[in-house]
Amino acid sequence: MKVSEVRGHLDGLLLSVVESGPLHGYAIITAVQERSNGVLELRKGTIYPALNRLERLGLLRSDWESVGERRRRCYELTDAGRRSLATERTVWQEFITAIGSVLDPTPPTPPTPPTPGHAT
Template sequence: MKADAVRGHLDGLLLAVLESGPLHGYAIIAAVQRRSGGVLELRTGTIYPALNRLERLGLLSSSWQSAGDRRRRCYELTDAGRRTLAGERSAWSEFTTAIGSVLNPVVPPGPVT
């Protein structure tokens, strides 16, 4: 899928995969890919700036965690992030309903006048 297709929806995707608990960057990428059936492939150069921005906005918090010899930053939703995710889901539902109504109109049976 084209990278442009994700543009405008990246925040919602990141918030959604973090809803179930904290994850580090590569785990976030893997979760999006897994949930999308392999269709969405995010790059580190895309998600890390977005994660940093979401953290600055107060939608995520992060902490350093050790994994063997290495340390990695793990991100998790804040209460504000959960509220924003709910809004993203509502907006997505409205958007897909509107686009679906145009692309796949329901034409009532009967003569056209």
């Protein structure tokens, strides 16, 4: 899937994958790809500016972690990030309900009530 197709939802995707605990950039990219069964492939050029922006907004915080000779920045949700993620999820549910209503306008068939006099 193209990055342009997820651009409006990128913040929610990033906040969601770090919800369970701190992750570094490559682990975030991998988590999004794994959770989407390989459909979403984010690139470093897309993710790092977004992570920096989310940090400036106070939705993420980061810290440097050393792994052997290498250092990497790990990101985690702030309380404001948790609230923002909850809002993102609500907005997403409203969005898919609205789009689903347009793309599939057939209302679900209600269950058939039992016929009087017959045991069910």
